Amino acid sequence: MAIESVVSRCALIWPAADLSSAAQHDSKRITEDGAEAIALAVAHKMRAWCVVRRLQQGEHADWLLEHHENGARKLVAFEVSGTDQRSITDPMRVKLAQVAKKRDVDHRCAGIVGFKRPEVALQSVKARNCDR
Numbered sequence: 001m002a003i004e005s006v007v008s009r010c011a012l013i014w015p016a017a018d019l020s021s022a023a024q025h026d027s028k029r030i031t032e033d034g035a036e037a038i039a040l041a042v043a044h045k046m047r048a049w050c051v052v053r054r055l056q057q058g059e060h061a062d063w064l065l066e067h068h069e070n071g072a073r074k075l076v077a078f079e080v081s082g083t084d085q086r087s088i089t090d091p092m093r094v095k096l097a098q099v100a101k102k103r104d105v106d107h108r109c110a111g112i113v114g115f116k117r118p119e120v121a122l123q124s125v126k127a128r129n130c131d132r
Helices: 019-024 027-047 089-099
Strands: 050-054 063-069 072-083 107-114 119-124
Touching: 027 063, 027 072, 027 107, 027 119, 072 089, 089 107, 089 119
Parallel strands: 072 107
Antiparallel strands: 050 063, 063 072, 107 119
């Protein structure tokens, strides 16, 4: 995984899925739901970010998270995407541009999960692009 471009290794373990029933599910939702689960777990483990709520469509991010810094509550807009076919580089650029539009938060971040080659990246929008 890469958190703010710092590469490290991490193990996430979960029960195996019953692949015989995979054809019954929406393949896009499986990828997106899996990506959200993994990205939220990594965000919590690596940043101690906790879920406040799921954001509505059009709010420029998927999740509103929170953490405490120097005793103050900080809000994080977190946009997540997953891919099972391609590199995570292109989706990262798109998702960073999307979450940069979110206002009234202290931090904006995108999380991309790749399933073809297991990888996770969390990247923040640069502060100069984060006018409140």
